[in-house]
Amino acid sequence: MKNFFSLFPTTLIGIFFSIPAIIIFLSLFQDFSSNWNHLIDTVLFEYFFNSFKLFLGVSIGVFIIGVSTAWIVSTCDFKGKDFFSWALVLPFSIPPYIMAYAFTGLFDSYGTANDIARIIFNLGEDYTFFPSVRSIGGAIIVFSFTLYPYVYLIAQNAFSNQSRDIFDVSRTLGFSRTKTFFKVALPIARPAIVASLMLVGMEVLSDFGAVEHFAIPTFTSGIFRTWFGLNDLVTAKQLASLLFLIFLILILIEKYSRRKIVYSSSSTSNRELIPTPLKGSKSILAIMICSLPIIIGFLVPFIQLLYWAIFHESSFINIELFYSIYNSISLAIVGGLFCIATATFINYVLRIKRSKYLSFINKSITSGYGIPGIVLALGVLNLFLVIDNYFNILLTGSLIGLIFAYMVKFYALPNSSIESGFKKIPNILDDVASSLGKPKNKILNNVHIPLLKKSFLIAMLVFMIEVIKELPITLILRPFNFNTLSVSAYSYASDERMIEAAGPSIAIVMVCLIPIIILIKFMRNNLNE
């Protein structure tokens, strides 16, 4: 009976979280409508090739930016290194679609950059100096400079954990620093880097805002067009299933890479790497390499947004903006609290039961992170339609559906923080508390929860960052006339009212910056500890 009370709710949560993905997947077994012929004849291959080109281009871009900066910050000592080590994470606060808006304003034919170029080089009014960013190349640049922090953070961690002895031995065996990087450091960090590239790939393939703004037909924009343009929800779901299958392959690659990390990190030596001091031109080169992603990925778009907001439109600070901020933050907090409660419950049950079944359930719940937002939104919408019809209530288009979708999508992030928090609490504390007469629920309340405070805070912060930036789920599942910051920015930008889009865009960046800075502070403190 005791087992029933712990296993039943966990199983129920697992089933409930999996239903949206199952619904989408099952659509593959429904009849294929005539729209499929139309899609195959016209745009399906374009969707596929564009998505593939983006995936490949961005993977190369983030690899070059993320790995080079991570290597420099981890293994070299130069002026400003401490600043760069955290500032390189700043582009995390700018979602790709906001960067796309800013870049459009900068590099469009009559954008700021072209205006400046025309003045400097005394060019004709029709002359376009910078090529259009509304292209696959432009999208690759936008994604690369906003998503490289995934690779940077993971690669930096991988490089910093490599042992000094391995580098020393390689050098005494005749390998220069550069050769040591390619032959030793990079192969050892490869599983971690591949895992981060898969995460970036998933973000790119599931993006809706940036590709829509650049008018690049990809799977996600195709799903939207099929649903709203052709008014064919089933075909949209079937397209979503295809995207989901691609994601499953990426997740499998990522899991396989992580499995290999265990081997790669089982180094026989753990002496810390001593950074090489850089002087003169080498130091300047390091500063330039580390500055570039911060300038392009954070400063340039942020300054463009500020320029719009300050010089063109001072009325962006209005009551609607405050409502959007309030809506975004309150949604993030409520969703975060539910996620933290769920993750705490499941990890606690896992701690006391240590069952493979529960571990499997928890893993399957976390896999929601790998489902593209648009796919998930479709699944949740279907699930709630069924519930509405069955119970004769109206959950569709309510905040419940939206919060549930956020939970399914981002549960993995708070869970990872809480899971590692639980792992840091020695089991002996439970035994001691038990021997002092505390029942299990008291041990959770009096021992675990006080020790998990930091994990809860980190869980809340990472969840908030993701929810505030999130666009497709919010766009599809939000209640009528309910605007968040991301939806406001998207609505203005889709009407080409870029100046009005600046207000909510700046608010997104600012609201995301606060938790990011707190998280960076935590990470640095942990490193020092």
Add this chain to the structure above:
Amino acid sequence: MSNLIASDILYSYSNGPVLNSLSIELIDGEITCLIGESGAGKTTLLRIIAGLEKQISGEIRIGNQVISNDDIFIDPHKRQVGLVVQERALFPHLKIIDNICFGLDDTKINKKSRAKYLMEIFKIEKYENSYPHEISSGEQQRVSLARALAPSPKILLMDEPFSSIDRALKFSLRQDTKKILKDEEITTLMVSHDFNDALEVADKLAIIDQGKIVQIGQPRDVVLNPINNQIKKQFLCETGDLIYWQSKIDEKNNL
């Protein structure tokens, strides 16, 4: 075969000098064991000879070539100085055979045969296609030694090479290592805390104290005639009395 001369080596950290006008000469093909207390500068000396740190002043020569002084600094990968570290530091992403071949020139036709020869000497042939995490720490240390010896370095530096190995395996590993070092006439500087290592493997003992070599000579002379009370105390602390060492040396000579 090369000799190594390090003269007047000065090196310091922020909290004071580590090596204080240290001078040492390693004779061609000889194995010298460096002994000293923790923090005496043993590992720092190895890192400076390998080129992984640069001394503040002083000169290091291998044969007739200056490899480091105030004006010259040859990078570690060009020195032909092999390094074996206590932690083994095997490349986790490479198989055992590839770890051993790592420092061998790609163009060398007999690359594999050299690796196989060393694997045979160190009795690790059966692990050719294993990864480092799949073998024991003793076997890992054998791989580490084989890898350092594979490119036939002019000088071999070994930092506590037998320290984390099972007692039973230590004896055979010491013998195997000594055999190949002698066969290939490799000039070696070994750091060890264990006097048994020194007695079984080394031709000479060098005592380092406060950043200087204070005594160097045949193990028998150093052990039985320490130049000061501090060194004497070190030996006494290890074993209780000097008679033990006398018997060990006699035993070694009889062998």
